[in-house]
Amino acid sequence: xxxxxxxxxxxxxxxxxxxxxxxxxxxxxxxxxxxxxxxxxxxxxxxxxxxxxxxxxxxxxxxxxxxxxxxxxxxxxxxxxxxxxxxxxxxxxxxxxxxxxxxxxxxxxxxxxxxxxxxxxxxxxxxxxxxxxxxxxxxxxxxxxxxxxxxxxxxxxxxxxxxxxxxxxxxxxxxxxxxxxxxxxxxxxxxxxxxxxxxxxxxxxxxxxxxxxxxxxxxxxxxxxxxxxxxxxxxxxxxxxxxxxxxxxxxxxxxxxxxxxxxxxxxxxxxxxxxxxxxxxxxxxxxxxxxxxxxxxxxxxxxxxxxxxxxxxxxxxxxxxxxxxxxxxxxxxxxxxxxxxxxxxxxxxxxxxxxxxxxxxxxxxxxxxxxxxxxxxxxxxxxxxxxxxxxxxxxxxxxxxxxx
Numbered sequence: 237x238x239x240x241x242x243x244x245x246x247x248x249x250x251x252x253x254x255x256x257x258x259x260x261x262x263x264x265x266x267x268x269x270x271x272x273x274x275x276x277x278x279x280x281x282x283x284x285x286x287x288x289x290x291x292x293x294x295x296x297x298x299x300x301x302x303x304x305x306x307x308x309x310x311x312x313x314x315x316x317x318x319x320x321x322x323x324x325x326x327x328x329x330x331x332x333x334x335x336x337x338x339x340x341x342x343x344x345x346x347x348x349x350x351x352x353x354x355x356x357x358x359x360x361x362x363x364x365x366x367x368x369x370x371x372x373x374x375x376x377x378x379x380x381x382x383x384x385x386x387x388x389x390x391x392x393x394x395x396x397x398x399x400x401x402x403x404x405x406x407x408x409x410x411x412x413x414x415x416x417x418x419x420x421x422x423x424x425x426x427x428x429x430x431x432x433x434x435x436x437x438x439x440x441x442x443x444x445x446x447x448x449x450x451x452x453x454x455x456x457x458x459x460x461x462x463x464x465x466x467x468x469x470x471x472x473x474x475x476x477x478x479x480x481x482x483x484x485x486x487x488x489x490x491x492x493x494x495x496x497x498x499x500x501x502x503x504x505x506x507x508x509x510x511x512x513x514x515x516x517x518x519x520x521x522x523x524x525x526x527x528x529x530x531x532x533x534x535x536x537x538x539x540x541x542x543x544x545x546x547x548x549x550x551x552x553x554x555x556x557x558x559x560x561x562x563x564x565x566x567x568x569x570x571x572x573x574x575x576x577x578x579x580x581x582x583x584x585x586x587x588x589x590x591x592x593x594x595x596x597x598x599x600x601x602x603x604x605x606x607x608x609x610x611x612x613x614x615x616x617x618x619x620x621x622x623x624x625x626x627x628x629x630x631x632x633x634x635x636x637x638x639x640x
Contacts, residue, residue: 241267242336244343246271246342248537249344249512250270250537253340256537256542267334269317269329272368275299277296282296287364287374312329316330318330321488322508322509325508339508341485342513343485345515350476354445360376373473382407383404383470384457384469385472388416388417388439388441390557394560408440409440414441420568446461480494480495494517497517498516498517499518499519501540512540518553531556535553567603567610568602574594574599576593577625579591583631589604589613597622598617613635615639623638
């Protein structure tokens with residue numbers, strides 16, 4: 237009897253896993269259960285091209301509907317899994333249940349929300365995580381003129397760029413010392429801050445929201461900040477990070493550690509259940525870490541697909557990220573945790589990269605409108621080659637010679 241694989245979730249990790257499994261002639265039957273009503277789709281364009289109406293809904297889809305039919309994949313949309321019965325090896329959704337031999341959790345991450353005590357009873361507060369969020373947000377562009385964005389990470393900054401390009405008055409507030417403090421060096425933060433200010437965005441750092449309330453009649457909103465100041469706006473966008481979606485795993489008793497705990501192969505604390513992508517943590521340098529990126533979702537999924545067929549491969553992440561803001565393309569390679577020095581490689585007034593070193597070891601590169609620096613930096617990091625700092629700094633040096 238053919239064994240059954242059940243995948244819960246419908247994002248990049250799921251589709252990459254399916255594609256790899258079918259490529260290597262994986263003969264198990266596959267059922268994919270997605271809570272959303274849309275075909276599995278890519279999320280990064282939600283806060284970029286899709287929000288700007290530069291691409292339509294269909295271009296978000298990772299595969300068209302006929303792909304799933306041709307690959308004999310049972311795709312169930314608009315279906316929410318409510319529990320996992322590990323003893324009976326089944327998942328429950330509504331009044332139905334389906335048995336599995338292998339269960340794969342690809343439940344992703346969910347946006348963090350402002351505390352209810354701050355936002356109680358207030359509408360017109362939006363996050364950017366799914367198609368529904370963005371479709372609702374788009375409606376506000378035509379009827380509103382002022383927006384408050386809470387959070388100075390990549391999502392917040394991308395939303396600020398879109399709103400500014402749409403002609404809205406934008407204020408962005410960040411509670412930390414600077415925007416991007418958690419993920420980037422101050423040089424990258426300052427560069428992007430200057431770009432946003434030049435586009436008319438007001439950026440306020442070291443300030444948090446104390447409360448949000450309705451302002452008189454209608455839908456106007458009044459935000460009051462930690463310093464006592466206030467701001468009138470038509471709507472609010474939050475970009476205050478995301479947390480792994482662990483509800484099903486936690487309720488079923490799986491080990492939770494910075495997400496759904498997995499070993500280096502992608503297996504959870506249950507020998508029949510795997511976890512992939514944003515929801516899963518994996519071992520790296522003595523701790524279980526979690527990454528949120530397209531590149532990680534693809535690579536992690538493909539590793540697990542091979543392990544499902546007996547390959548026994550340990551996952552070796554090769555992190556890369558990107559962010560589009562106005563005419564700026566920021567590309568990031570590597571993980572910058574623990575850096576001790578930043579080397580600036582300035583190509584021209586519109587192209588620069590920042591190289592993260594820990595002592596003499598290259599950890600990561602932020603490349604701003606510098607695709608060549610990004611590609612070479614990524615290759616150097618993956619091959620564990622660290623150019624001397626004076627060589628990295630001088631743009632006349634051809635770093636490609638180091639890897640040829």
